[in-house]
Amino acid sequence: MLAIKFKKTGKKGQKHLRIVIAEKRSKLDGRAIDDLGWVNPHEKTANVDKEKVLRWIEKGAQPTASVRNLLIKKGILRGKKIAVHAKSKKQEETKPTPAVEKSENS
DSSP, X not given: OEEXXXXXXXXXXXXXXXXXXXXXXXXXXXXXXXXXXXXXXXXTEEEEOHHHHHHHHHTTOEEOHHHHHXXXXXXXXXXXXXXXXXXXXXXXXXXXXXXXXXXXXX
């Protein structure tokens, strides 16, 4: 299955992200099929080829959550943004547990 996802490039501390088409389970630094644009998170700028993105989505490529949120922000896709980050471990550990009542007669 094909996915539209980010590919990290650039130096340490100066990363840039490429928006590429690649296999869903391939490595982030792996081989890409097509290049759709770029994102500079330091300057908060992005350039996305709208026609290529829409053509790949018609062919069945699914964007990852982060890429989908970017495409919605740029106006290429419509819909609600997806929460990208999962809950932290501290939040999971502090979940209330059901109280079990013990009978004193047993």
